[in-house]
Amino acid sequence: MTVPPGPRGLPVLGMLLAVRRDPIAVFRNAAARYGDVVSFKIGPRHGFLITNPADVRHVLQDNARNYHKSPLYEKLRSSIGNGLLTSEDDFWLRQRRIAQPAFHRQRIAALASVMDDAARDAADQWTSLAASGRPVDVAEEMMRLTRTVVVRALLGADLGPFAARIDPAWTVINEFVGENFWSLGFTDRWPTPKYRRFQTARAVLRGAVDHVIDQRRKHPTESSDLLSLLLSARDEETGESMTDEQLRVEVTTFLLAGQETTSLALTWTWYLLSQHPATRQRLEDEIDRVLDGRPPEYADLSQLPYTRMVIDESLRLYPPAWGFSRQALSDDVLGGYRLPRGWLAFVVPSVLHRLPAFWTDPDVFDPERFLPERSADRPKFLYVPFGAGPRQCIGNHFALIEAQLLVATLAQRYRLHLVPGHDAQPWPLITLRPRFGMPMTIEPR
Numbered sequence: 001m002t003v004p005p006g007p008r009g010l011p012v013l014g015m016l017l018a019v020r021r022d023p024i025a026v027f028r029n030a031a032a033r034y035g036d037v038v039s040f041k042i043g044p045r046h047g048f049l050i051t052n053p054a055d056v057r058h059v060l061q062d063n064a065r066n067y068h069k070s071p072l073y074e075k076l077r078s079s080i081g082n083g084l085l086t087s088e089d090d091f092w093l094r095q096r097r098i099a100q101p102a103f104h105r106q107r108i109a110a111l112a113s114v115m116d117d118a119a120r121d122a123a124d125q126w127t128s129l130a131a132s133g134r135p136v137d138v139a140e141e142m143m144r145l146t147r148t149v150v151v152r153a154l155l156g157a158d159l160g161p162f163a164a165r166i167d168p169a170w171t172v173i174n175e176f177v178g179e180n181f182w183s184l185g186f187t188d189r190w191p192t193p194k195y196r197r198f199q200t201a202r203a204v205l206r207g208a209v210d211h212v213i214d215q216r217r218k219h220p221t222e223s224s225d226l227l228s229l230l231l232s233a234r235d236e237e238t239g240e241s242m243t244d245e246q247l248r249v250e251v252t253t254f255l256l257a258g259q260e261t262t263s264l265a266l267t268w269t270w271y272l273l274s275q276h277p278a279t280r281q282r283l284e285d286e287i288d289r290v291l292d293g294r295p296p297e298y299a300d301l302s303q304l305p306y307t308r309m310v311i312d313e314s315l316r317l318y319p320p321a322w323g324f325s326r327q328a329l330s331d332d333v334l335g336g337y338r339l340p341r342g343w344l345a346f347v348v349p350s351v352l353h354r355l356p357a358f359w360t361d362p363d364v365f366d367p368e369r370f371l372p373e374r375s376a377d378r379p380k381f382l383y384v385p386f387g388a389g390p391r392q393c394i395g396n397h398f399a400l401i402e403a404q405l406l407v408a409t410l411a412q413r414y415r416l417h418l419v420p421g422h423d424a425q426p427w428p429l430i431t432l433r434p435r436f437g438m439p440m441t442i443e444p445r
């Protein structure tokens, strides 16, 4: 078995500089040129980009035991700690089991009213923004809205004095980790102004998380929300509860993982709708017909299939978790090639979701490709905005229900228009943000 084909890149550095500049373009071009399995050298790391759904399934699900999250997650771990998103093996499994009940379908259905309320509050606040005619950064608006939902629904809290500081802090962390993602780590901690800003941002985040935990300890509730589960969890063998530090890490993980990705899904959805008036019209028609002017509730969601398809299609074109990676614990075989122990496997939704071999007109926004009859034959592991296998996103149903409710609530009352000439360029940091924000004007319907 030879090594699969792939771009050679520079001596020693391999594809490091190219990947740092524009990872999505590099991976997309490589898949187009070299096929299903592409060999990469990125600095000192070697790995395969895999784009055959059978190989994706093998790595994420069938042989998931042979893989850990790749060393690239180390940067995330050193920013938010070793929690559900970044930990491995027995420790991960224990944390996942503790949190899982908070995400059962019935439990999420019960939280839908929290989502409704937050969406209605935002819609009310937009009245004056719309009247002013001034553009707003919809990326920031969505960040605020999804943070409110996560904080209220999962942590039963409010962030008090930290509310206004946490979104800018997370932006600093995302940019710092995202820009250093591919670096070798030697220069990450040099006391540059960027590093100092990163440290300040981490302190803000920590303060916010401590505030949430302290509030709950001072005012315990009967609620069985996520925070209660984390606080009351006891180790089966020792009977001990989570340490304060571990609790902090998990609350931070949920705060960030729950807010950031969902807000980006919504931001890209508003962008796409603004560029496709006919689709927006269909969406509004569905919402108006089903709801007849009253605010949407959880029970309405099954009657809003087009709204859901719009979100699915937005997650296809702009997957907030644009790429992830694993490291092989022992040798494996992918697409007929031997992947040596220690090498990485790159699973890149931004590439998989637009493979011309599987998607007709891959770059075209076409929500109806998610009609049941048009998706029936599509391989499951070709569309993985939430990952797959045991490490699949724990919040996927939560996020989809939230997105559907928020889109229906806001589109019922407003139309959003991208400021003319604005460059809505995707920026692949840890998540796929719009590089220059998303300034839009709000028109009442």
Ligand code: HEM
Pocket: 069, 084, 085, 086, 096, 150, 154, 253, 254, 257, 258, 259, 261, 262, 265, 319, 320, 321, 324, 325, 384, 385, 386, 387, 388, 390, 391, 392, 393, 394, 395, 396, 398, 399
């Ligand atoms: C559109 C919204 C979302 C997207 C696109 C998304 C995407 C993902 C992806 C791709 C992974 C797997 C990463 C990997 O395999 O390396 C993941 C894991 C995770 N997500 Fe999400 N997510 C979203 C919303 C949420 C929400 C709302 C929450 C919580 C409230 C959440 C919490 C988590 C956690 C804790 C993990 C780690 C799970 C584990 O490893 O056991 N996510 N997410």
